[in-house]
Amino acid sequence: MSIDSVSDIWETLVSAQPDPPGALVLVTAVIALLVIGFRPLWRIARNAITIAHEGGHALVALLTGRKLRGIRLEFDTSGLTLSAGRPTGPGMMFTLLAGYVAPSLIGLAGAWLLGGNRITMLLWLAVLLLLLMLINIRNVFGAVSVIVTGAIVLAVSWYASAQVQAAFAYAGVWFLLFGGIRPVFELQTLRSRGRMPESDADQLAGITHVPALFWVGLFLAVDVAALVIGGFMLAGQWLPEVGATP
Template identity: 55%
Template sequence: MDKFWAQLIEAQPDPDPWVVVVSALVALAIVTFTVPWQLTRGLITIAHEGGHAVMALLTRRKLEGIRLHSDTSGVTLTRGRPTGPGMVLTALAGYLAPSLLGLAAAWLTDQGHITLLIWGMLLFLVCMLLLIRNLYGALILLASGGAVFALSMYAPGEVQQIVAFLVVWFLLFGGVRPILELQRKRRRRQARDSDADQLARLTLLPGGFYVFFFLLVAGASVVGGAYLMNPLA
């Protein structure tokens, strides 16, 4: 265990500047173009629903399970008071989770803790798997977790570093697009039960305020992550 812990917290050397730049461009292309986004958006949904689940536990709501669907949507089932701070914070956490996870991951990469980041992702996926309540969601989490485990066990350190930066940029950029998609759906009145509209019903603030808040946090996370991973710093 001592050897494993030492390996876990060991800091890797700083990456070559091209690793940071190329991984950012690839992640931006994945999020921008329709086909790769549709294929990978489910990973953002995992982070989104994980945010709901973590906040539900922190606010002492009863967490009944998570469902991930093939259309990249998801739902986190909780039980407790239908109003109050716990419900508000739980609803608020979903759209913020990918961006804040990306910012935390950016800090870990800035510190050189690539191995710790990869094992942290694996632990997150395992915890999600314990909470999943449908077959498709279980398959997605098993596939994702298997890929992360294989990366941690068999990939060289340089490959782990490249993948880690790609994942961080994907979380940061991928945290922005669902918010923009949410606002487009709200303008067309196609998202009456979205997190923003649920928050509007729980509080005195309009749904548009929460969309703006989501976007503000996501944008600040991108800026903060870029500052932390700046190859020229």
């Protein structure tokens, strides 16, 4: 690859894309909500939330000095991240905290990038993070899920038009912001039926002696805050066009 080619790729990565049509921002939000609300679609799309959830556990485990043992993603959209270290203390606490807030916080970071029209950068960062996650996947279904997701994002970023890239990026970020909230309600529903005795919230309760319901509420508060802040960032791309005078 020539120096000029590398320079062109770098320029593509860091340059801002044109402002998307205001309607695109609104339409992609509606699409994301429909996917989350329609159970058959949610059943498939939820795998992306699980990838973000387990990726959050893995990243925080590494940042807090724990040794990452591996990540599993299952066909039923559940997942498991194994790390070695003290079973109690701040490192374990923050690792457990990270899962249910990771999709929403990733969506918030994506909204910030989209606010600066860094659409290509957002897509390529997503591919990079998926590649790093793939290294730690320990089952076939998990590897296939990450590879397929990464391939779709890469194909869109490399071959699609600017408008298609924008629609894909906005839909993905809206999906993370909205979709990060639904699993918290699913978590509490399963907990109330006694079907998730070892959930992240219950493990946090075990090591902190703070009731699990508090941690469920904290997950929800963080996710809703990310949605509100990220929503304002994304709506800022739409509202100026609505208020524009002819």
